[in-house]
Each structure stands twice: as C-alpha cells, then as structure tokens.
Amino acid sequence: MHKKIAVVIPCFNEALNIPKIIKEIEVVFETLNYNYEIILVDDGSIDNTVEIFKIESVRNTKVKFIEFSKNFGKDQALKAGIDAADGDALVTIDADLQHPPTLIKEMIEKWEAGFEIIYAYRKENNPDASLKNKIGSKAFYKIVNYLSDINLENGIADYRLIDKKVINALVSIDEYELFLRGMVKWIGFKQIGIPYIPEQRFAGESNYSIKSLMKLALHGIVSFSTKPLYLSIFLGLSLAGLGVLFYSIYVFYSLFYHLAISGWASVIFTIVLFGSLNLIVLGIVGIYVGKIFIQSKNRPNYIIRDTNIEAKR
16 A cells, blocks of 8 residues: 655645646656645635635545634644644645755655655745845844754755654644744654755745744744743843942942042933843743743634545544
C-alpha cells in the first residue's frame, strides 16, 4: 500500500493562486509513487477563494477544503489542516507559489532517509520584497533568537514536511495563540533544513509588513521564553545603580564643594526615564498575564463554517 502525503495550504484572498499551485502539486505527485491529498484552508477571505476551493474539489476528489467562520490567523489555518490531515506525512506550503512545489520531492527523500521534520529556509531574500522588509525580516529572526529559547534560521518558512509522529504531537498541543515556526523547532524529533530560492509571487500582494513582523516577533518571544522578564529586572537594577551613582556625585559636590546642581531639566528627565521604565516593565508583565487570561478561557483555535472533510473516527 502506498504511503499518503497530505499537503496543507493556508489561504487568505488567494483565489488567483489556488488553481496554479494545485496544478503544480499534481504535477509533482505524478512523478512520485505516493498517494496524496490537498487540504485548502480559508482564513476568512473576502474574495472568491472558497468558490475556487469548491470548483477544484469537484475537479479533483483529492482536494479537500476547510472554511473558517472568520479570520483567525495563518497559524490557526495551518493547525486546522494538521488536525484534519490523514496521512503518513504532511507538507505545509504557502499558496502564493513563492515556495517551489518541486522541493516536495527532496523533502520526501529526506523523510524516507529517517528525518521526521524537514523545513525550508530562504537561501536568498524574496525578490519581491522591499529593502525595508528585507531588513525587517533579518531583524525579526535576530530578535526572536536572542530573546527566546528557540533558534530559528534566518529565512525559515512555513514550508515543511512533518512525519506522522510529529503530526500527532502537534494535534495534542492545546495553545490558543500559536507560533508554529517556533513550535516545530521546540518540539524536537530528528530535523534537517533545506535551503531554497523563493519564486516571485504568482498573483496578489503579500500580507506581511514591518508591523506584522514586529507583532509576530513579540508573539514568538513571549510564547517560548521568560527572558524579557529577566531583562526587565536587569534593566531596573542597572538604572537603579546609575541613579545611586549620580546621586552620590550630587551629594559629594554638595558636601565638599558647597555647590548645588540645579536645573529642572535633570529632574524632569529622571522622572520621565523611570516612568517609562515602569511602563515598559508593566507592559511586559501585562503581555504574559494577558496570555494566561486568554488561555484560561479555553476557546478553540478556530471555528469551521464549512468543509468537505469527514470527521476522523
């Protein structure tokens, strides 16, 4: 019996890209001796993405789809595909065709060689990306690696193949706010990376911006590390030490030189500095408390509006 590979594609306003990427995946599997299924997950698109899903599922019965009730996020869409997949391995790939589907063959070869997670990372920056986004991407990985307990290669993508054992482990994880790039690295198993050169986006525009990268970086840091809390303590002690040093200098001048250091600017500066520090520390603590609050509600990662996938028995 042939092994089965599930291919999960998260989609948000990707109607123009879906027929193209499905065709390329079909071409790849025509050369491979594997069964496969394609799981399309709509993350609250406002174009005709879902209509294209249904057309493609009629044309090819191997195409399955999941439609969310609203936009929950890319990681939630990936998690829905992972939860629904039924196969010996699973591939996650973006719909914009910047991830070359031909790389699936090499991933399967690595999987058959004994690796349980095969992830792709960019060998070169996205040719469509602006200089601002390229710099932001590099900064994103440096910040996440420095402040968290995981190590992400520069340019690591949501393009990966994972074994059935990894699928089962990810399905069992019950976290409301997901960061799958970090989770896949954290989870362990036998991993290997494959470099790739991104293709140009086939159609549409990227949804990533500097703001979204910063938000993703912050999410990744607080999801896998408490280093920011320790850094806030270190920052507080450092500023307290500086405060004692400068106050000692003030006292020294007052006692031995009978000179008083006057000026409202220094007082205002000190107030603003320590006030800002308090707000920063409170903000860091607030983020962690907020995550605990959200997780305690035990809400689902996503809500499905429509699907043609039968429930697992």
